[in-house]
Amino acid sequence: MKLSVFYEHIREAAGQSSMSLEEICTLVKSFGIDALELDADRFKAEEDSILSLITKTGLTVSCMYGFFDFGHITSSEVKEQITSFLSMARRAGASRVLVIPGFLESHETDPASREYQQCVQSMKDSVAAMCAAARPLGITVGMEDFDDSRAPFATTAQLLSFVEEIPELSCFFDTGNFLYSGEDVLEAYSRCKPYIGYVHCKDRTFEVHPGEEPKLTVDGRAMYAVPAGGGCIPMKELVTYLLKSGYDDTFVIEHFGAQDQLAYMKQSAEWLLNLRKEVLGG
Template identity: 25%
Template sequence: MEPWAIGVFASIDAGLGVNLDVAQELGIKTIQLHAPHQSSRTQEKVDAFKARLNELGITPTVVFGGFDGESYADIPTTQKTVGLVPPETRAARVAEMKEIADFANMLGCKCVGLHIGFIPHDTSDPQYGEVVAVAQELCDYSAKMGQNVHLETGQESADGLLQFIGDVGRENLKVNFDPANMILYGTGEPIEAVKKVGKYLGSVHCKDAKWAANPGQEWGQEVPLGEGDVGMEDYLRALKEVGYDGPLTIEREIPQEPERQKSEVGQAVTLLTGLKTKILG
């Protein structure tokens, strides 16, 4: 795969991300895929989906897990409902992530990703140790299939993420870096953060956002690529500096409206293509 192949976030049946027909029309060759519902994770459905991707010339690079009951309505709700941190849903969600890893393996994809949730900042908190243990369990399960596990940034600062990765201590634990999430959650300057966690980068999102008036207490605002506070050229230069040459995956949380997707994602592709030529030559 060429360095910095431009991709999009897509799904089979979850109504998230970019429609595959739009991706094909825009000439996109890689996708990160939101894991489908359990009923779509059968061998028969996988074979049909693989055939469709082959027909479109699209390669899946990461399969992302998401769970029923998660809500990103505001920061406190996200804290209570997202990922593997909430204790009451943890066991069921770890089991589901293993099923998603199996699905990714059937698809021939060697990476699974997820928002693990708001990891406790206090490493002596018993919950912290429990989340480290479930991350180890998921990494060990995925490693048997030769897979990496990518943690999406946002809920932790770069330093908090480094501490956690060190404590999990698994070679196949990597980072899916989303610069906009650092701004949306108010957890740190994205360019500084990407340089800190650079050696763990397994995948990245290209997404943009504006800071909230009270970062960390209220959401920032997601905006079209190039219209926010990330600074896309600085971001790509930082990715080059840390040696990242994998796909640049555009993630844009907009409705499944093909014309709007075509317009906004098309502009993002144009922006990234221009910057890629400027930086890589």
């Protein structure tokens, strides 16, 4: 089992404590976490310091993620942004990228409308172009079930409409985001299983965390961040299914909004590593 965590969590942990980024990274490494998920915009602004930090601490970059607006820009802009994004991923040493291809505008939200169809098709064409550009670089492109009603890839069916139509596109399965859309995550896993190439281990709870900003579901329920295995997502079942299926790649620890990121990272890593021993032994 390989573990990764969002670099933004490390930054948040440093801000929540008196420790430096290097000290937090060293602790994270001691938890059994070896890699980072990097925001492309963050890397663009802080490339030298980030590369220096990961060299000093022995961490690697597992994935770089980027937000785009592929439904509303020109083909030349798409090409330029893809080239820049993949170039940054290579410089960071990332073997995969997560693409969030854009969001619908207010007049495009009706799936039956021509505006919706055109916007989504533009996104699909651009993601396919990214996959084609990434292939010779040895970079895998993936998409996840992004938890935003403006994302035409938030539900299982929407995500699969991209993954099934773009052969080289991988499903980056986020365990916590189907709850946002009111879907059963075990059913979503069953449908997405043939395409899963990467996993975000996100757990959630409806128990109120005072002082923490919640994420609201489509029906208005407030969800809060918890360490993996500590919430209402059937994490044990999901991770067990993945391990027994032969999935031997990275499990990404994710809990944006946590008030104690360092403690959450430690607890999530311990829970995942202990579960691996329980399921596979050794």
